[in-house]
Amino acid sequence: MGFRAAWALVLLLPGGLIHGFPKPRGVEDKSLHNRELSAERPLNEQIAEAEADKIKNISPPENTPGETNYSFVDNLNLLKAITEKEKIEKEKQSIRSSPFDNKLNVEDVDSTKNRKPIDDYDSTKSGLDHKFQDDPDGLHQLDGTPLTADDIVHKIATRIYEENDRGVFDKIVSKLLNLGLITESQAHTLEDEVAEALQKLISKEANNYEEELNKSTSRTENQAGKTPGKVTLKATTQNGFTNRESDETISNTLTLANGLERRTKTYSEENFEELQYFPHFYALLKSIDSEKEAKEKETLITIMKTLIDFVKMMVKYGTISPEEGVAYLENLDETIALQTKNKLEKNATDNKSKLFPAPSEKSHEETDSTKEETAKMEKGHGTLKDSTKDSSSGPGGKTDTPKEKTEAYLEAIRKNIEWLKKHDKKGNKEDYDLSKMRDFINQQADAYVAKGILDKEEASAIKRIYSTL
Amino acid sequence: MAGPRGRALLALCAALAAGGWLLGVGAQEPGESAAGMRRRRRLQQEDGISFEYHRYPELREALVSVWLQCTAISRIYTVGRSFEGRELLVIELSDNPGVHEPGEPEFKYVGNMHGNEAVGRELLIFLAQYLCNEYQKGNETIVNLIHSTRIHIMPSLNPDGFEKAASQPGELKDWFVGRSNAQGIDLNRNFPDLDRIVYVNEKEGGPNNHLLKNLKKIVDQNAKLAPETKGVIHWIMDIPFVLSANLHGGDLVANYPYDETRSGSAHEYSSCPDDAIFQSLARSYSSYNPAMSDPSRPPCRKNDDDSSFVDGTTNGAAWYSVPGGMQDFNYLSSNCFEITVELSCEKFPPEETLKSYWEDNKNSLINYLEQIHRGVKGFVRDLQGNPIANATISVEGIDHDVISAKDGDYWRLLVPGNYKLTASAPGYLAITKKVAVPYSPAVGVDFELESFSERKEEEKEELMEWWKMMSETLNF
Numbered sequence: 001m002g003f004r005a006a007w008a009l010v011l012l013l014p015g016g017l018i019h020g021f022p023k024p025r026g027v028e029d030k031s032l033h034n035r036e037l038s039a040e041r042p043l044n045e046q047i048a049e050a051e052a053d054k055i056k057n058i059s060p061p062e063n064t065p066g067e068t069n070y071s072f073v074d075n076l077n078l079l080k081a082i083t084e085k086e087k088i089e090k091e092k093q094s095i096r097s098s099p100f101d102n103k104l105n106v107e108d109v110d111s112t113k114n115r116k117p118i119d120d121y122d123s124t125k126s127g128l129d130h131k132f133q134d135d136p137d138g139l140h141q142l143d144g145t146p147l148t149a150d151d152i153v154h155k156i157a158t159r160i161y162e163e164n165d166r167g168v169f170d171k172i173v174s175k176l177l178n179l180g181l182i183t184e185s186q187a188h189t190l191e192d193e194v195a196e197a198l199q200k201l202i203s204k205e206a207n208n209y210e211e212e213l214n215k216s217t218s219r220t221e222n223q224a225g226k227t228p229g230k231v232t233l234k235a236t237t238q239n240g241f242t243n244r245e246s247d248e249t250i251s252n253t254l255t256l257a258n259g260l261e262r263r264t265k266t267y268s269e270e271n272f273e274e275l276q277y278f279p280h281f282y283a284l285l286k287s288i289d290s291e292k293e294a295k296e297k298e299t300l301i302t303i304m305k306t307l308i309d310f311v312k313m314m315v316k317y318g319t320i321s322p323e324e325g326v327a328y329l330e331n332l333d334e335t336i337a338l339q340t341k342n343k344l345e346k347n348a349t350d351n352k353s354k355l356f357p358a359p360s361e362k363s364h365e366e367t368d369s370t371k372e373e374t375a376k377m378e379k380g381h382g383t384l385k386d387s388t389k390d391s392s393s394g395p396g397g398k399t400d401t402p403k404e405k406t407e408a409y410l411e412a413i414r415k416n417i418e419w420l421k422k423h424d425k426k427g428n429k430e431d432y433d434l435s436k437m438r439d440f441i442n443q444q445a446d447a448y449v450a451k452g453i454l455d456k457e458e459a460s461a462i463k464r465i466y467s468t469l
Numbered sequence: 470m471a472g473p474r475g476r477a478l479l480a481l482c483a484a485l486a487a488g489g490w491l492l493g494v495g496a497q498e499p500g501e502s503a504a505g506m507r508r509r510r511r512l513q514q515e516d517g518i519s520f521e522y523h524r525y526p527e528l529r530e531a532l533v534s535v536w537l538q539c540t541a542i543s544r545i546y547t548v549g550r551s552f553e554g555r556e557l558l559v560i561e562l563s564d565n566p567g568v569h570e571p572g573e574p575e576f577k578y579v580g581n582m583h584g585n586e587a588v589g590r591e592l593l594i595f596l597a598q599y600l601c602n603e604y605q606k607g608n609e610t611i612v613n614l615i616h617s618t619r620i621h622i623m624p625s626l627n628p629d630g631f632e633k634a635a636s637q638p639g640e641l642k643d644w645f646v647g648r649s650n651a652q653g654i655d656l657n658r659n660f661p662d663l664d665r666i667v668y669v670n671e672k673e674g675g676p677n678n679h680l681l682k683n684l685k686k687i688v689d690q691n692a693k694l695a696p697e698t699k700g701v702i703h704w705i706m707d708i709p710f711v712l713s714a715n716l717h718g719g720d721l722v723a724n725y726p727y728d729e730t731r732s733g734s735a736h737e738y739s740s741c742p743d744d745a746i747f748q749s750l751a752r753s754y755s756s757y758n759p760a761m762s763d764p765s766r767p768p769c770r771k772n773d774d775d776s777s778f779v780d781g782t783t784n785g786a787a788w789y790s791v792p793g794g795m796q797d798f799n800y801l802s803s804n805c806f807e808i809t810v811e812l813s814c815e816k817f818p819p820e821e822t823l824k825s826y827w828e829d830n831k832n833s834l835i836n837y838l839e840q841i842h843r844g845v846k847g848f849v850r851d852l853q854g855n856p857i858a859n860a861t862i863s864v865e866g867i868d869h870d871v872i873s874a875k876d877g878d879y880w881r882l883l884v885p886g887n888y889k890l891t892a893s894a895p896g897y898l899a900i901t902k903k904v905a906v907p908y909s910p911a912v913g914v915d916f917e918l919e920s921f922s923e924r925k926e927e928e929k930e931e932l933m934e935w936w937k938m939m940s941e942t943l944n945f
Contacts, residue, residue: 183636405530411517412538419605420541441540452556453545454533462537 157197549700571876584630585647589716728785739786755781769814844883
């Protein structure tokens with residue numbers, strides 16, 4: 001596993017190179033240590049202070065340990081990610097017209113904006129930021145004032161609305177999470193805000209659309225594409241949507257859904273040639289039956305695409321050299337090959353799938369492939385050098401936990417039964433003990449649920465496992 | 470050129486994709502891919518112990534797994550809730566879980582009271598799993614331990630702080646983020662400062678044990694106490710703990726009472742009456758941890774003052790003064806002897822180091838557990854054989870008493886030597902016994918106390934007897 005070793009080595013390097021990190025105080029100032037330790041200032045104070053500092057004097061994200069707040073700097077980081085994403089998307093997608101383009105175009109024209117705040121915070125960039133000087137993506141409003149958080153949220157919502165793709169948000173957020181620029185809770189907050197903004201947009205558009213429909217019976221292709229459809233960011237949005245929308249939009253939904261599919265399909269197919277760098281992956285893709293496992297194939301393609309985009313972005317900003325980028329992509333392909341092999345071996349020998357009534361329910365919950373992708377990215381993120389897993393509170397955190405957890409529990413129960421059998425060798429007491437055990441477990445499981453030690457699904461899973469033995 | 474951060478990110482991406490693909494394909498086949506995932510994710514696993522950080526859900530799941538595997542000898546319960554509502558989970562291991570068997574001493578391990586001092590939390594999860602595994606394998610030491618002790622393990626007293634610490638991106642964690650609870654309270658400064666009271670009592674006369682009599686009411690009404698602190702105080706009052714350890718990080722030493730200096734200075738050796746046994750207890754931990762007891766180990770940070778460290782142990786106040794800590798609270802409010810163990814120079818080290826921390830501490834954790842079976846133990850009963858609770862057991866030469874629990878049982882940790890033990894209770898005549906105490910095991914000494922009224926009855930009877938004899942002899 002040379003790859004892993006290299007990877008481990010590489011990730012150890014940043015440790016020494018991050019300078020601004022506070023070093024633990026020496027014990028010679030123990031009295032200071034004591035005083036400091038006698039009471040930590042309440043969180044509110046600290047946050048307020050951090051906010052104030054950041055507004056005054058923006059510092060790079062690597063140098064702000066601990067308290068990252070949804071502050072001005074983070075907004076800018078977010079913007080940067082959005083703008084990059086926008087750039088990449090623009091390259092691939094066909095020209096679209098939208099009522100919102102006007103606003104962007106106007107901002108394009110103004111080329112006298114300054115880029116300093118953005119330059120400041122990303123110390124890894126090496127002078128490839130001339131593209132920002134024209135401010136093509138509206139980092140400032142028309143009058144030159146910087147965008148507020150609300151504006152940014154509105155922009156994201158707009159973008160999602162335009163593209164009718166929830167995946168936009170997921171991609172942005174997952175990139176930011178991966179870069180460590182925002183925390184999970186910030187991602188949630190952002191999601192909420194964007195959902196709200198989107199909801200407003202949709203209802204506004206619905207009203208406009210109704211008006212237009214009343215005015216003229218003919219609609220252009222573009223308009224159809226723009227009317228509110230199945231775009232949902234979370235359940236509440238969806239509920240609001242279904243409550244408010246009229247019947248007209250249901251027919252639009254169908255046309256829109258087709259449009260959506262069409263769009264994602266073109267996205268995947270036209271970029272197949274990029275995947276020539278991945279012979280193994282390519283072979284894998286081919287091997288997947290397009291009809292049966294279209295969703296799977298799509299997911300795979302999206303993952304690879306995002307990765308390639310990410311690598312491109314890093315090369316663009318000079319974070320890595322093109323050769324390194326290629327090397328990594330090649331490495332990746334090899335890893336995929338290895339994993340394929342392992343997986344095939346595992347398939348051949350493993351037959352535990354019979355004992356899993358519960359988990360399959362949850363694995364099919366995810367119908368949105370981009371949500372799955374985010375979930376996977378977050379999970380993958382958790383297994384790596386970041387010393388903790390953040391699958392607990394992430395939006396996608398629940399996808400694999402029930403399976404793994406139930407397996408762990410099953411394993412534990414199996415060991416228990418084995419041990420009990422060994423230690424209760426008193427004739428035919430085996431069966432008797434099992435039913436007694438079952439009752440005891442049922443009782444305990446319920447007691448634990450009442451106390452908050454187990455949750456209901458776990459308790460029922462455990463009871464179910466015992467009842468099948 | 471290409472920054473290391475860039476490389477790191479790319480590596481992240483690469484593994485991410487590989488993993489992501491595997492997970493993606495696995496969505497359709499629960500059984501097989503779950504196992505594949507488990508193999509990939511559990512980077513280091515040994516015998517069901519996965520050496521990785523556990524967030525709150527994983528912590529809970531790990532304890533539930535131990536319980537499921539060892540239902541006969543384990544039980545999970547909660548001592549209360551953290552400020553943000555997370556359960557303060559405890560797993561209990563004993564041959565009769567949930568029940569205090571008379572004469573069976575109670576032990577506790579508490580970890581992660583500073584949320585960013587993460588090694589203790591993980592070690593305790595590993596320990597729970599380990600004890601369960603070894604018990605089932607028939608490991609004699611562990612089997613005996615579990616049959617003769619009631620072991621309580623609380624991996625995290627500050628789950629909120631841990632979440633905050635663990636949520637920091639990247640490997641390097643801040644020295645203070647996540648240390649305190651969600652209210653910003655440093656839990657190890659939040660306990661009632663009984664040391665102060667004791668120091669006054671030493672000068673002016675007064676007790677130095679079981680202070681805070683009407684405890685529950687005071688505790689509940691005290692607005693300054695964090696919910697975590699309150700939970701622990703109730704826990705300590707409800708269960709007659711004998712021995713305990715409080716796991717921390719940031720240095721590498723076993724620290725014993727008192728933690729607060731008598732004079733109020735920054736550091737000064739402040740011994741408690743049981744200094745001898747505490748030194749022995751601290752050593753029993755440190756001597757089995759190769760790094761901790763290494764005499765040529767350099768201090769954790771270049772300018773650290775570890776002049777008070779001896780054989781990997783230190784008096785708390787000699788190192789630096791800590792008021793309101795949990796360790797001294799145990800000693801001064803209950804029978805429990807607690808030490809504070811600092812497990813790692815780095816408070817929140819990288820996940821890959823967890824396995825080696827386990828290897829370094831495994832034997833210490835077990836050996837320290839075994840210390841509970843030292844000194845003297847027994848029952849205090851009345852002449853009818855009924856247990857006398859809250860009887861005082863004092864040792865000549867050591868100015869600190871313990872009291873008997875509900876079943877009249879008591880445990881008194883002592884270093885080897887010859888002692889005179891006195892058991893007394895209100896309304897009863899005190900009895901003193903001589904005991905020769907070896908290193909281990911604990912010597913059994915029971916007391917049958919005669920109450921005053923019984924003695925009065927006896928004396929009355931004697932008098933009657935004498936009167937009868939006299940009257941018969943003298944014919945009146």
